[in-house]
Amino acid sequence: xxxxxxxxxxxxxxxxxxxxxxxxxxxxxxxxxxxxxxxxxxxxxxxxxxxxxxxxxxxxxxxxxxxxxxxxxxxxxxxxxxxxxxxxxxxxxxxxxxxxxxxxxxxxxxxxxxxxxxxxxxxxxxxxxxxxxxxxxxxxxxxxxxxxxxxxxxxxxxxxxxxxxxxxxxxxxxxxxxxxxxxxxxxxxxxxxxxxxxxxxxxxxxxxxxxxxxxxxxxxxxxxxxxxxxxxxxxxxxxxxxxxxxxxxxxxxxxxxxxxxxxxxxxxxxxxxxxxxxxxxxxxxxxxxxxxxxxxxxxxxxxxxxxxxxxxxxxxxxxxxx
Amino acid sequence: xxxxxxxxxxxxxxxxxxxxxxxxxxxxxxxxxxxxxxxxxxxxxxxxxxxxxxxxxxxxxxxxxxxxxxxxxxxxxxxxxxxxxxxxxxxxxxxxxxxxxxxxxxxxxxxxxxxxxxxxxxxxxxxxxxxxxxxxxxxxxxxxxxxxxxxxxxxxxxxxxxxxxxxxxxxxxxxxxxxxxxxxxxxxxxxxxxxxxxxxxxxxxxxxxxxxxxxxxxxxxxxxxxxxxxxxxxxxxxxxxxxxxxxxxxxxxxxxxxx
Numbered sequence: 001x002x003x004x005x006x007x008x009x010x011x012x013x014x015x016x017x018x019x020x021x022x023x024x025x026x027x028x029x030x031x032x033x034x035x036x037x038x039x040x041x042x043x044x045x046x047x048x049x050x051x052x053x054x055x056x057x058x059x060x061x062x063x064x065x066x067x068x069x070x071x072x073x074x075x076x077x078x079x080x081x082x083x084x085x086x087x088x089x090x091x092x093x094x095x096x097x098x099x100x101x102x103x104x105x106x107x108x109x110x111x112x113x114x115x116x117x118x119x120x121x122x123x124x125x126x127x128x129x130x131x132x133x134x135x136x137x138x139x140x141x142x143x144x145x146x147x148x149x150x151x152x153x154x155x156x157x158x159x160x161x162x163x164x165x166x167x168x169x170x171x172x173x174x175x176x177x178x179x180x181x182x183x184x185x186x187x188x189x190x191x192x193x194x195x196x197x198x199x200x201x202x203x204x205x206x207x208x209x210x211x212x213x214x215x216x217x218x219x220x221x222x223x224x225x226x227x228x229x230x231x232x233x234x235x236x237x238x239x240x241x242x243x244x245x246x247x248x249x250x251x252x253x254x255x256x257x258x259x260x261x262x263x264x265x266x267x268x269x270x271x272x273x274x275x276x277x278x279x280x281x282x283x284x285x286x287x288x289x290x291x292x293x294x295x296x297x298x299x300x301x302x303x304x305x306x307x308x309x310x311x312x313x314x315x316x317x318x319x320x321x322x
Numbered sequence: 323x324x325x326x327x328x329x330x331x332x333x334x335x336x337x338x339x340x341x342x343x344x345x346x347x348x349x350x351x352x353x354x355x356x357x358x359x360x361x362x363x364x365x366x367x368x369x370x371x372x373x374x375x376x377x378x379x380x381x382x383x384x385x386x387x388x389x390x391x392x393x394x395x396x397x398x399x400x401x402x403x404x405x406x407x408x409x410x411x412x413x414x415x416x417x418x419x420x421x422x423x424x425x426x427x428x429x430x431x432x433x434x435x436x437x438x439x440x441x442x443x444x445x446x447x448x449x450x451x452x453x454x455x456x457x458x459x460x461x462x463x464x465x466x467x468x469x470x471x472x473x474x475x476x477x478x479x480x481x482x483x484x485x486x487x488x489x490x491x492x493x494x495x496x497x498x499x500x501x502x503x504x505x506x507x508x509x510x511x512x513x514x515x516x517x518x519x520x521x522x523x524x525x526x527x528x529x530x531x532x533x534x535x536x537x538x539x540x541x542x543x544x545x546x547x548x549x550x551x552x553x554x555x556x557x558x559x560x561x562x563x564x565x566x567x568x569x570x571x572x573x574x575x576x577x578x579x580x581x
Contacts, residue, residue, distance in 0.1 A: 110380070203417040207481070210375055211431035211488065212407030221430065225421035 056293030081269035088178025097189035124187035132251035135180035165262035185238035196230030332386035359543035364552030373409035410485035416477035418469030455483035475506025
């Protein structure tokens with residue numbers, strides 16, 4: 001360093017942050033706008049559904065016909081269909097997705113894990129119509145023997161047997177629809193849980209291993225607790241996709257209107273989203289209001305499920321933070 | 323029960339890279355052995371090979387013999403999980419399990435081995451381990467609070483309690499005080515003195531005064547040159563090491579002329 005010469009005038013220190021101020025303000029504004037945008041979009045959707053759908057709750061009985069007489073009678077089978085298909089999808093997809101994510105993040109050597117992860121991501125890029133076609137014209141037929149087997153072997157068992165009554169001869173049951181949905185939501189759950197699993201701090205994993213934990217015990221002691229919130233997010237995103245999915249259900253399921261426990265029945269109630277897609281073209285103005293009202297119900301139900309899941313996760317975290 | 327460790331001709335690799343070369347030493351039972359040396363000389367790597375934690379890193383492997391109680395840890399058929407239950411470890415940064423309470427942290431290792439335990443037996447082990455780690459008086463009223471709520475020094479003692487709860491024969495410590503303040507460091511050093519009655523302790527430290535204070539034997543690791551593997555320069559009783567070392571390189575390092 002050279003000593004400052006007398007000729008060079010010392011720039012007086014500038015204590016105001018004029019330079020940083022502009023960029024920071026623009027960025028903060030943009031971030032805030034993005035945050036508000038999503039809230040506005042959500043509120044907008046809700047308001048649209050509420051205004052357009054309000055009259056759908058109380059139409060004359062014939063609008064809901066021929067299979068129902070009131071809005072409740074109309075929407076309840078659809079809700080049951082929606083949730084049955086989604087729950088079947090989750091039961092199949094969630095353990096599978098967590099397993100795949102765990103293999104990719106903690107078990108497989110890198111040269112296996114990277115291509116497998118890539119293929120799983122590709123599954124997400126297949127349009128849902130393609131899944132629907134595949135489910136309706138290929139998978140359904142292949143699943144007929146499984147339907148028969150389920151009916152013969154699990155049908156006689158009390159309680160559980162109710163789920164496996166008379167099988168669908170074409171395999172186009174709500175179970176098949178659920179299986180197709182499971183394949184569709186698999187990539188998103190896998191991708192997110194893989195990401196959170198691999199973020200587990202190495203320090204915690206080594207702490208477990210150094211105590212003499214096996215690989216699986218290490219996963220249970222450190223990876224799962226650390227990832228719990230992210231795992232719930234993954235499941236919720238998957239559930240969101242399953243609840244709102246139209247094509248797969250529309251194309252696979254043979255639609256009926258009677259409520260029953262039988263998940264392999266000849267016909268089952270369809271989902272709300274699939275019902276809207278089916279009826280939208282042939283609507284009357286009255287029926288459109290009813291369809292929007294069912295959409296509002298779906299919106300609120302999704303919101304509620306999400307909220308409850310968050311609350312459950314939050315509760316266990318709050319307990320630890322006390 | 324404290325056990326000695328016989329190390330012969332150990333080479334440690336990361337993939338194809340030879341990180342530590344040709345280590346021979348005998349670590350005495352019921353004594354404290356310290357490893358000192360400049361950064362990157364392989365002392366932590368060597369420490370991690372003593373409980374087979376080195377191989378957790380993909381591609382990492384160890385050649386040679388490390389014998390504890392007549393058993394070569396690297397013989398085929400030896401389960402690394404079983405080795406780690408006999409040779410406990412305390413890490414550089416305190417790492418209690420964040421989702422567990424103080425109580426559950428202490429029992430974490432035991433639950434792996436024993437499964438279900440009677441509540442009274444578990445309580446006894448928690449108290450004994452926390453007393454052993456000089457932490458009992460500070461935490462006895464808040465055992466169900468999360469372990470992460472403690473101070474850094476307390477967290478490190480909690481990790482020591484967790485390690486000694488499974489009653490290992492050997493306790494490895496990888497720079498256990500490097501993230502702690504002087505008072506917490508002094509608490510841990512006092513603890514090491516007490517623990518050596520029950521365990522063989524091996525400690526890696528950057529702090530030569532600490533090695534001189536706590537250890538009975540000292541090993542000095544060094545690099546021949548940058549990019550060359552690390553090796554053991556000298557292994558001697560700590561008193562001799564700091565007063566009259568055999569190797570001029572040791573003397574240069576200890577007296578602060580390099581490193």
